[in-house]
Amino acid sequence: MSASLLRVAARGPATTFFRANLLAAARPQPLAARAGLVVPSLLAVPSFSTSSRLRSEHQEETFEEFSARYEKEFDTVQDVFELQRNLNNAFAYDLVPSPSVLAAALRAARRVDDYPTAVRVFEGIKAKVENKGQYEQYLEELKPLREELGILLKEDLYPEEAN
Template identity: 65%
Template sequence: MASLAILRLTARPATSTLFRPCAHSLRRAPAVAQSVSARSPFSSTSIQRSSGHEEETFEEFSARYEKEFDSVNDVFELQRNLNNAFAYDLVPSPGVVTAALKAARRVNDYPTAVRIFEGIKAKVENTQQYEEYLEELKPLREELGVLLKEELYPGNSDSPYHSS
């Protein structure tokens, strides 16, 4: 009896719903006479959809990240928010950096506080901008006891903005 079941399976046609062509995949290529606005299913550009931040101003960005850093409760959240903030093609405002430094202090993560300044150094265009950030954040750095990498390792000259 079991051999009859095997014969029935082998006698079935090879096509199944997994391999049947779908109706939408058999579309023909758009004719030349069609409208120019008709989109080809094989477009070389993709439609970019984001989560609603495509029209965000710098002030809205700063306010959003200050709020994010104010609600940080652990090191993972702090580092994730820092990665997200520094991923944009801009340098975070001093207000965002202040909130990030306070969050690093709150979760007791000194190395990340030092790395925040390394991130700023990497994002700014020149030494003068970096010095302006340092000058504006100097009182907070002194209050929190955060040293710069240059101060921790004075003999290290691999940084582009290192001053001897």
């Protein structure tokens, strides 16, 4: 055995100001535990479940129900955190949110005065659609609202970076 291992084993439990640790230190510990050795049979730590819950309350939701739910969510947004959380959740699904959901998100961004997030909504659309034609359709559908709210696209703000 090495000398440092013997020193640790001989030292015993450390004292501390915390009462819980003092109670745990009062119990005799096996030599291996005091020495810092990890022996699985000596560990009496309750294990946590490694399986996650894969149950979703919205798993049987139609696209129309999804759209209605997120329109309602964006209509009640009161701060930037809620807006960005709802956008993250809406874009996390394996679908592109409908123009009505995106319009509600853009209005919410205006209500909470968050222009950068409004611009990012269009970047999210561009990332989610399958091709440039679909992106152009979304832009065309949301153009009146973009003009009303004064939202520029990233391509307009940074033309040198546009693909």
